[in-house]
């Protein structure tokens with residue numbers, strides 16, 4: 015087999031695998047999410063209209079869950095189509111990060127999350143860089159919520175002449191980066207995203223001393 019043929023077959027295999035994944039997501043996760051939304055709507059309908067404070071709180075929580083199911087459904091569709099996360103189209107990166115921060119504080123009221131954007135760009139940040147930074151921030155915030163038990167977290171987005179930096183800092187319990195479980199995907203996925211764009215992701219953490227995750231991507 016010639017080198018070209020080999021490369022061609024490798025790409026074909028990759029495309030086939032991608033198509034398989036898209037099908038799985040579409041037929042599996044997306045369908046399930048649609049059913050979750052359906053059941054949540056039914057639950058809302060079944061709540062007594064004037065049921066006092068606990069029914070009011072239940073309604074609020076179910077509405078929030080239904081909205082999240084809807085967002086997750088839209089995200090799976092976008093992922094299948096290879097598109098960027100829909101919030102970026104609606105809001106742009108800075109506002110999308112602010113949305114992430116708001117959602118995180120809503121889920122963990124003891125946690126205060128701030129977003130700071132500094133520097134300016136001559137041209138708009140290319141879509142694929144926005145997507146990568148948003149996805150990295152999303153996983154970093156998910157990790158803070160899940161693992162850090164932090165009181166505060168900051169997202170810093172810094173534009174420079176030739177690079178953009180995203181720094182996520184929390185004051186939580188920290189961890190030893192040498193002891194990351196082999197079956198965890200989050201940090202590996204973030205690192206791969208950064209490297210694909212010729213960037214770098216660095217992690218600084220120590221038990222008892224919070225975590226800082228730093229992503230630097232070169233600008234075109």
Ligand SMILES: Nc1ncnc2c1ncn2[C@@H]1O[C@H](COP(=O)(O)OP(=O)(O)OP(=O)(O)O)[C@@H](O)[C@H]1O
Pocket residue numbers: 157158160161162184186187188189194195197198199200201202225
């Ligand atoms: N901000 C953080 N604070 C404390 N520990 C963290 C933080 N971020 C990551 N960790 C630790 O690093 C480990 C690896 O994180 P990673 O995101 O790769 O996997 P995960 O969150 O466990 O699972 P998933 O694959 O769903 O992301 C976590 O299990 C956790 O122990």
Ligand SMILES: [Mg+2]
Pocket residue numbers: 153156157199200201
């Ligand atoms: Mg994770």
